[in-house]
Amino acid sequence: MDLISRLRDLGVRLALDGDNLRVDAPNGVLNDGLRTELAHCKTEIINLLEWSRRSNRSIALPLERRSRDISPPLSYAQQRLWFLDQLEPGNSAHNISWTVRVKGVLNQAALQRAVDDLVVRHETLRTSFPSLAGKPFQKITSKIRVPVQLEDMTDASDEKLRAYLAHLASRPFELDNAPLLRITLLRTAESEHVLLVLIHHIISDGASMRVMFRELAALYEGHVSGQPLALPELSVQYADFAIWQREWLTGDVLEQQLDYWKKRLSGAPEVLELPTDRPRSAAQRFRGASVLRVLPRALANDLRAIGRAHRCTLYMVMLAAFKVLLNRYSGREDLVVGTPISGRSRTALEGLIGFFVNTVVLRSDLSGNPTFADLMERVRSVAIEAHSN
Known part of the structure; x- marks a missing residue:
């Protein structure tokens, strides 16, 4: 934040005194403009200082290898999904599927060896979640094989392939x-496959899938060349x-987080009614879809310029625009939107396959x-505060 940097250069110290901001400055430094x-x-x-205080505590607690003598607990995110699975066993709504069309000669043996290497490298790919007395834990198997199942779909139409x-x-x-x-691995032609x-x-999220495919491709190329790749440990x-x-x-850290979110979401609307062409289903059917649109480069640059002018990221600008759209169609002024964050707060986590997103x-x-400028300021404040909690 530019203001904090300028104050630091002027010798101004900022600190928290309970819920209040304490400012210690040399005589004559705080002019009317700075005030x-x-x-x-x-x-x-205040939000940034509170975030820094919590971060310092997390930094003081080292993230390091731990003994596997005792079965590891589930992360909070994993426990949430485990609980949902107990409520509705056999629900495939939390499956993540990625497909890749491969053209050219494919070495199936090299692909299997690459998968084997990947499974050895990442414990999550060997992990299950049994429970004892109703309490789940992580069970990490030392050796397990994930076979690449080959199926012949050379005579299948595109429609039949998509359905399968x-x-x-x-x-x-x-x-x-x-x-x-x-x-x-589905063979669709002599030199074409769909993986x-x-x-x-x-045990995964979107960023993890990118890690998986990047490493799988590197390991595969190493086996094809006859020079197996040794990835950094x-x-x-x-x-x-x-x-x-x-x-x-x-x-205290958990209690502060719970207290913040309880207050922040107190009285929030549970459902946003939109004038859709079909009524909302009374039961959750997990049939949602996503639509992607690519913005013209000139428009994207203009949006970034608007953000810079109001100290907002492109994300904040787009979120403000989305909330205007929701307001226009719903007439609601109290709008709640969920947005994913990576959850990888440490460098050591960036190369892992696991469930970090929140x-x-x-x-x-x-x-x-x-005005839209005022709304961007509101969205910016909410986004910074939420990400710091």
Whole structure:
């Protein structure tokens, strides 16, 4: 934050005194302009200082390899999915499926060896989630094989191929039975294949899939060339993260987080009614879809320029625009939107396959007919505060 940097250069010290902001400055430094800026950004500065205080505690607790003598606990995110699976066993809504069309000669033996290497490298791919007296834990198997299942689809139409891929992707997993990963290779022509990777969300997320495909491709190329690749050793595994998270997010830190979100979401609307052409189903059917659109480069640059002018990221600008759209169609001024964050707060976590992503709830007040500039400021404040909690 530019203001904090300028104040630091001037010898001004900012600190928290309970819930208040304490400012210690040399005589004559705080002129009227700086006082105005401080007053304007007071809430944001307090949020950043609170985030820094919590981060310092997490930094003080080392993230390192832990003993596997005792079965590791589930992370908070994993426990949430495990609980949902207990409520509705056999639900495939939390399956993650990625398909890749491969053209050219494919060395199936090299692909299998690459998969074998990947499973050895990442403990999550050998992990199941049994429970004892109703309490789940991570069971990491030392050796397990994920076979690449080859199926011949050379005579199948595109429609039949898509239907079969959808069928494979909808097959449920049993969380207490590893592996929670299936790989299927469909031959569609002599030198064309479709690779389907299906994995349960409890051991993966979107960023993890990118890690998986990047490493799988590198390992495959190494085996094809006859020079197997030795990837850099991972300093920690996901189970180490789960143990670290449980030790850090406890006691006062956990209570502060729960207290913040209870207050922030108190009285929030449960459902946003939109004038859709079909009524909302009374039961959750897990039939949602996503639509992707690519913005023209000139428009994207203009949006970034608007953000810079109002100290907002492109994400904040787009979120503000989305909330305007929701307000227009719903007439609601109290709008709640969920947005994913990576959850990988340490460098050591970036190369892991695991369930790190989390959903942050952003609640915005559109009352008073604000200008778009005013709304961006509101969205910016909410986003910074939410990400710091």
